[in-house]
Amino acid sequence: MTAHLPILQVLIPLMAAPLCVVFRHRDIAWIIVLLVSLISFVISTMILDQVLTQGVISYFMGDWPAPWGIEFRIDAVNAYILLIVSAIGAVVAFYGRHSVTREVPRDLIYLFYTAFLLCLTGLLGMTATGDAFNLFVFLEISSLSTYAMISLGKDRRALTASYQYLIMGTLGATFYVIGLGLLYMMTGTLNIVDLHAKLLDMDGSIRTLQAALAFLTVGLSLKLALFPLHLWLPNAYTYAPSSVTAFLAATATKVAVYVMLRVFFTIFGVDIFEETGLAPVLMTLAIAGMFVASTVAIFQNDMKRLLAYSSVAQIGYIMLGISFLNVTGVSAGIVHLLNHAVMKCAAFLAMGCFMYRVGSVQIEDLHGIGKKMPWTMAAFVVAGLSLIGVPLTVGFISKWYLIQAAMEADMMPIALLILLSSLLAVVYVWRFIEVAYFKEPANPSLKIKEAPLSMLIPLWVMAGASIYFGVDTDMTLGVAQLAAEMLVGGAP
Amino acid sequence: MMKRKPILRVTSKVFMPFILLFALYVQFHGDFGPGGGFQAGVIFASSFILYALIFGLHDAKMVMPSSVLEVLAALGVLLYAGVGVVSFFVGDNYLNYNSLAHDPLHGQHYGILLVELGVGVTVFAAMTLIFYTFAGRGR
Numbered sequence: 001m002t003a004h005l006p007i008l009q010v011l012i013p014l015m016a017a018p019l020c021v022v023f024r025h026r027d028i029a030w031i032i033v034l035l036v037s038l039i040s041f042v043i044s045t046m047i048l049d050q051v052l053t054q055g056v057i058s059y060f061m062g063d064w065p066a067p068w069g070i071e072f073r074i075d076a077v078n079a080y081i082l083l084i085v086s087a088i089g090a091v092v093a094f095y096g097r098h099s100v101t102r103e104v105p106r107d108l109i110y111l112f113y114t115a116f117l118l119c120l121t122g123l124l125g126m127t128a129t130g131d132a133f134n135l136f137v138f139l140e141i142s143s144l145s146t147y148a149m150i151s152l153g154k155d156r157r158a159l160t161a162s163y164q165y166l167i168m169g170t171l172g173a174t175f176y177v178i179g180l181g182l183l184y185m186m187t188g189t190l191n192i193v194d195l196h197a198k199l200l201d202m203d204g205s206i207r208t209l210q211a212a213l214a215f216l217t218v219g220l221s222l223k224l225a226l227f228p229l230h231l232w233l234p235n236a237y238t239y240a241p242s243s244v245t246a247f248l249a250a251t252a253t254k255v256a257v258y259v260m261l262r263v264f265f266t267i268f269g270v271d272i273f274e275e276t277g278l279a280p281v282l283m284t285l286a287i288a289g290m291f292v293a294s295t296v297a298i299f300q301n302d303m304k305r306l307l308a309y310s311s312v313a314q315i316g317y318i319m320l321g322i323s324f325l326n327v328t329g330v331s332a333g334i335v336h337l338l339n340h341a342v343m344k345c346a347a348f349l350a351m352g353c354f355m356y357r358v359g360s361v362q363i364e365d366l367h368g369i370g371k372k373m374p375w376t377m378a379a380f381v382v383a384g385l386s387l388i389g390v391p392l393t394v395g396f397i398s399k400w401y402l403i404q405a406a407m408e409a410d411m412m413p414i415a416l417l418i419l420l421s422s423l424l425a426v427v428y429v430w431r432f433i434e435v436a437y438f439k440e441p442a443n444p445s446l447k448i449k450e451a452p453l454s455m456l457i458p459l460w461v462m463a464g465a466s467i468y469f470g471v472d473t474d475m476t477l478g479v480a481q482l483a484a485e486m487l488v489g490g491a492p
Numbered sequence: 493m494m495k496r497k498p499i500l501r502v503t504s505k506v507f508m509p510f511i512l513l514f515a516l517y518v519q520f521h522g523d524f525g526p527g528g529g530f531q532a533g534v535i536f537a538s539s540f541i542l543y544a545l546i547f548g549l550h551d552a553k554m555v556m557p558s559s560v561l562e563v564l565a566a567l568g569v570l571l572y573a574g575v576g577v578v579s580f581f582v583g584d585n586y587l588n589y590n591s592l593a594h595d596p597l598h599g600q601h602y603g604i605l606l607v608e609l610g611v612g613v614t615v616f617a618a619m620t621l622i623f624y625t626f627a628g629r630g631r
Contacts, residue, residue, distance in 0.1 A: 004585070011576075015570060018566030021562055022566045022570075062579075063585045
């Protein structure tokens with residue numbers, strides 16, 4: 001059965017999703033989700049192991065060979081992303097039971113879990129597939145289920161947030177297809193490796209190819225919320241149910257970044273940057289995002305919105321790393337994919353705990369919460385320190401390598417900008433920590449208990465991971481460097 | 493609803509079996525002529541939508557409740573995905589229908605027929621559900 005691992009990774013959540021609808025019961029649906037996400041996680045570790053020991057895995061759908069049929073092609077880059085997505089999926093599934101019961105209408109819970117599984121399917125499929133059009137299909141599966149999940153939030157504004165994301169997300173997906181259509185017109189193939197081979201013989205200055213690159217870049221920038229195309233993100237993250245926010249913040253934008261890496265480095269190859277001058281544009285937008293989004297975050301009173309803006313800033317760090325175009329920079333970007341996923345997931349899971357006990361994540365409602373919910377708050381502090389980039393947390397590792405990459409590329413001012421933007425993170429993280437520990441609660445008579453254990457354990461798994469991977473970087477950085485060498489080296 | 497429109501009621505009743513039959517024709521003749529699961533599903537759903545338009549949503553839901561439709565929509569997807577799984581057990585890759593019959597050509601044929609049936613069931617259920625949802629707004 002190990003030969004079928006790549007398809008099982010995607011197929012199991014896909015087939016489990018309709019099962020949830022057949023049973024029409026929220027507890028059974030949750031058990032299915034938990035089992036499936038754990039199985040997915042195990043499969044993704046097996047795939048990563050197989051890739052690291054035996055090299056690239058290729059799987060042909062229906063035994064139709066590669067450029068004609070659909071191929072699932074897994075190398076170090078997507079094996080690593082698969083692991084991130086499925087690990088976050090498993091943690092959020094475990095966490096979800098209480099949080100979802102509280103935040104999603106009762107009779108829609110089984111449909112919520114169906115949408116969750118479909119979203120997992122879509123994200124894993126986007127990552128595993130080696131066919132650029134098949135990737136679009138999975139992108140749509142994940143996007144549509146995401147809109148549904150966001151709209152299930154308790155606040156009525158969740159509906160408009162979801163609609164806003166639907167419009168922006170559809171624009172992004174359409175741009176992706178237009179770009180892909182232009183590439184198909186030029187090459188006659190949709191297989192990613194084959195596309196690269198066909199494009200090698202072509203002159204990069206052909207107008208059609210440049211238009212294709214432009215459409216792909218803008219479309220994917222919308223999906224990954226690169227500043228200034230991030231406008232759908234704050235509302236979507238704020239009004240979605242907490243476990244959805246934690247899941248999306250850690251996976252959806254990350255997978256979009258992965259697709260962008262594939263488009264830039266595997267389909268077009270590094271040389272396209274020299275021919276088009278795209279790198280300085282990306283770098284400028286990334287740095288602008290780091291500063292503008294962090295500054296906006298400082299002035300937010302809703303913690304979920306604050307963290308959402310912080311996400312936009314962190315996407316800036318990832319794109320900054322990629323835009324250096326050297327191995328250190330790209331591996332810093334890739335390692336920050338995991339690091340940011342871990343810390344932002346922890347931060348949003350903590351928000352979910354506050355939502356569960358307090359019923360709000362407005363800063364003024366959380367005065368003195370550090371004494372009432374010490375464990376949740378401590379986990380948030382770990383995640384917050386990591387957002388700042390304090391040594392011994394994952395955030396430090398990412399920033400360390402980003403600064404190294406900046407120096408390697410002889411861009412000292414950018415290294416300074418990275419440090420400066422970290423100071424902004426200090427401000428918005430500290431603002432909440434100060435209120436939570438040193439302010440007296442507005443309503444001291446209110447009895448607030450610590451979050452239930454089934455939510456604390458996943459929260460601390462993520463908080464623990466953001467310390468563990470900050471100390472022991474062999475695994476994360478090792479794979480990221482391998483992946484970066486493959487991408488920048490141009491070997492498909 | 494439409495109590496005083498006997499012509500509409502009688503004609504729609506006469507038409508309904510033919511619409512259903514035509515849907516089945518499009519479904520199972522899809523591999524030799526124009527058609528297939530999606531079209532068949534839409535045509536099949538259109539007969540139920542016609543029924544709901546003439547006799548009212550309430551009566552239509554007695555014939556075909558939304559809970560049944562939800563399950564049908566899920567079962568169609570399961571059928572589609574499940575047919576592909578069969579090939580795992582004989583060592584082929586996912587979605588390889590060669591092993592469904594003694595002859596690979598027939599195997600592919602059966603595979604497509606089953607898959608299209610799954611598509612048809614899901615499209616029929618989804619179409620009818622969408623109609624129910626919009627028609628039931630504000631009630």
